[in-house]
Amino acid sequence: MVAVAQHPNIELMTYSEVVKVTGYIGNFTATIKKKAKYVDWDLCTGCGTCWEKCPSKKIKDEFEMDMANRTAIHKLFPQAVPGKPRIDAANCTKLTSGKCGICEKLCPTKAIRFDDKDELVDVEVGAMVMATGYDLIDWQNSYGEYGYGKYPDVITSLQFERLVSAGGPTTGKIKRPSDGKEPKKVAFIKCVGSRDDSKGKSYCSRACCMYTAKHAYQVKDKIPGSEAYVFYMDVRTGGKNYEEFYQRSLNAGAKYIRGRVSKIYPRGDKLILKSEDTLLGRPMEFEADLVVLATAMVPAQNSLQLAKMIGFSVDKDGWYQEAHPKLQPVETFAAGVYLAGSCQGPKDIPDSVAQASAAAVKVCGLFSKTRMAVEPMTSEVDISKCSGCQLCVPICPYSAISMKEIQERGGHGHGPFTRQVAEVNSSLCQGCGACLPACRTAALNLKGFTDEQLVAEVDSLCL
Amino acid sequence: MKKRVGVFVCQCGTNIEANVDTEKVAEYARNLPGVVYSTTYKYMCSDPGQEMIRNAVKEQQLQQVVVASCSPRMHENTFRRAVEAGGLNGYLFEMVNIREQDSWVHHDRGEATRKAMDLVRMGVMKVLKNKPLNISTIPITKKALVVGGGIAGMQTALDIAEAGHPVILVEKEASIGGKMTQIDKTFPTMDCAA
Amino acid sequence: MSINEANAWQPKVIVFACNWCSYAAADLAGLNHLEYPAEVRIIRTPCSGRMDPLLVMRALNRGADGVLLSG
Numbered sequence: 001m002v003a004v005a006q007h008p009n010i011e012l013m014t015y016s017e018v019v020k021v022t023g024y025i026g027n028f029t030a031t032i033k034k035k036a037k038y039v040d041w042d043l044c045t046g047c048g049t050c051w052e053k054c055p056s057k058k059i060k061d062e063f064e065m066d067m068a069n070r071t072a073i074h075k076l077f078p079q080a081v082p083g084k085p086r087i088d089a090a091n092c093t094k095l096t097s098g099k100c101g102i103c104e105k106l107c108p109t110k111a112i113r114f115d116d117k118d119e120l121v122d123v124e125v126g127a128m129v130m131a132t133g134y135d136l137i138d139w140q141n142s143y144g145e146y147g148y149g150k151y152p153d154v155i156t157s158l159q160f161e162r163l164v165s166a167g168g169p170t171t172g173k174i175k176r177p178s179d180g181k182e183p184k185k186v187a188f189i190k191c192v193g194s195r196d197d198s199k200g201k202s203y204c205s206r207a208c209c210m211y212t213a214k215h216a217y218q219v220k221d222k223i224p225g226s227e228a229y230v231f232y233m234d235v236r237t238g239g240k241n242y243e244e245f246y247q248r249s250l251n252a253g254a255k256y257i258r259g260r261v262s263k264i265y266p267r268g269d270k271l272i273l274k275s276e277d278t279l280l281g282r283p284m285e286f287e288a289d290l291v292v293l294a295t296a297m298v299p300a301q302n303s304l305q306l307a308k309m310i311g312f313s314v315d316k317d318g319w320y321q322e323a324h325p326k327l328q329p330v331e332t333f334a335a336g337v338y339l340a341g342s343c344q345g346p347k348d349i350p351d352s353v354a355q356a357s358a359a360a361v362k363v364c365g366l367f368s369k370t371r372m373a374v375e376p377m378t379s380e381v382d383i384s385k386c387s388g389c390q391l392c393v394p395i396c397p398y399s400a401i402s403m404k405e406i407q408e409r410g411g412h413g414h415g416p417f418t419r420q421v422a423e424v425n426s427s428l429c430q431g432c433g434a435c436l437p438a439c440r441t442a443a444l445n446l447k448g449f450t451d452e453q454l455v456a457e458v459d460s461l462c463l
Numbered sequence: 464m465k466k467r468v469g470v471f472v473c474q475c476g477t478n479i480e481a482n483v484d485t486e487k488v489a490e491y492a493r494n495l496p497g498v499v500y501s502t503t504y505k506y507m508c509s510d511p512g513q514e515m516i517r518n519a520v521k522e523q524q525l526q527q528v529v530v531a532s533c534s535p536r537m538h539e540n541t542f543r544r545a546v547e548a549g550g551l552n553g554y555l556f557e558m559v560n561i562r563e564q565d566s567w568v569h570h571d572r573g574e575a576t577r578k579a580m581d582l583v584r585m586g587v588m589k590v591l592k593n594k595p596l597n598i599s600t601i602p603i604t605k606k607a608l609v610v611g612g613g614i615a616g617m618q619t620a621l622d623i624a625e626a627g628h629p630v631i632l633v634e635k636e637a638s639i640g641g642k643m644t645q646i647d648k649t650f651p652t653m654d655c656a657a
Numbered sequence: 658m659s660i661n662e663a664n665a666w667q668p669k670v671i672v673f674a675c676n677w678c679s680y681a682a683a684d685l686a687g688l689n690h691l692e693y694p695a696e697v698r699i700i701r702t703p704c705s706g707r708m709d710p711l712l713v714m715r716a717l718n719r720g721a722d723g724v725l726l727s728g
Contacts, residue, residue, distance in 0.1 A: 013631060015635070017635050077644060081639050123606075125608040127607045131615040158642070239651070340616065349643065364626045367628050376554065377596065431704075432704035458716045459715075568686060581698060
């Protein structure tokens, strides 16, 4: 992370979003919205006085998966890069009611800007790499049998990561969210939302088998005398050293039970899991102190809108569509737009990093040339025939047609005059020919697939 | 434009030849309007096959070329380059698909051969209407935009930056790092994620 | 005349196939050796958006028995 921030060739734009992209390979213009942070990061030293003194302290900390509180002015997490805070406008009393302003008074470098506004900047780039990642499936709305999220001790794997992390809300001690007690019996349920056509997604999320093996190991490692049970459909360890890692969990004492958990309900301060052991062919009831759900990965929020706006396709589940599943795994159907990481489909870290480097090579390959050749089979306008009706302009899916004014000499008693005709930007034109049928005067033609060529083909076949 | 079409019928080993009588197709092509040269070869895409096209373009002063072989989605560029190497504009060339869309899907040799003739005739008629096209070039802005600052975005940005190109890394949160920063240790090595 | 007879009349069908999907699909059919009537003739188009209704009319007018536009 620090290496990225310090690299002289990398310009970081955090708390920013791409809102508009125009242009084409080699020549994109992207409009980026730098969202209001209410802190001037050029002046801010990240000293921490503001968030220590902020009186709005009871805001759920999203980074800690709502298992801790934060202040209105806050850093995303202590090791954030850049290590500067922003004000959460919705929860800041100064910004919502005009009172407070303590951070502004205390800031030693006078960096607080309550009048900060979103800012739009345009950048010119030659290539784009999409690395928008994933979110976790909204299991609370679909998995009623696991309590719709109303049992505090049924948590997700990402919440478990925070509990087990030295930097997390419990400084790495595994504690139950309900009463802060150390759980002795932890149950893990895999494939919550993955490989579940009826309630979730049909695909496998690929990372869960391994992180659950890790979690089970961590339970055994951190809590003396503990038990870790994993309810699974299959154990998939396809990766270098993955099977060995799984075996390490087993050797540490993790117990694997093949079966789907059909219901979770509380009994006293315990959770009861109803399941089946399909290897024994027996229904079972199981008591646990903490239940961890390995929830499915889904495409990141807003990633679909982003794809539509830039103009490349997504698959049936909303993952970004690669140009070819085997031979072009990091390219999209939009030239100059590449994919890295789990925006293309569920991935673990090694695969994400490998794909990221592959995308980088594609970009560097493009950048190794100063100019690039473009396919000459594009539309062209015969301006002597164009009536300027503009019907072709909205038809073009690539916005390659615009109108221009031309001078005519006149004649028949008329003086010189100007008129509008269509013009095709051959760099934007992808040669689909959709504009041709729209042209009432046959002024448009598609090079390589002209009317004359297609008519010749039709005639030759219909002798 | 002068009409001097050369037709090259590929046998693709036996992939085409098994169901299409390529000699018969080549002979049929010879009598089509504008065709001055027609031949068959075992593997038109191979080096000797391409050389055949190059030489014929030069020696026969061909003005148009039709290659009847596999799908243009496979070898259109291969043959276009061969035509250009012979000194002709690469767009005065058409490809006719007599493998994927003929010999592989029709098992009656007579019917498949007849279809191949039809397709070659179609290719010749089309190529006579072709015009030379020129490849234009566009400039490339050597600056990349990476959308998303998680592990994948950071790695991409670093690699491109290391290669010497400027990169803009856009992240919607106030810090880079993504989901990875929430993760404790990572399998299989148990490295820390930060 | 029964269509099962030898030399039976076969309808001549002109297919306009989009290069990116249907034409590729026809290639795939070839790759899998899926047989279909030999009277089908495929014309490659860059996209089904390119298709002018006049081309369909032209084909029918010139004696095609059927036109399939696929994309």
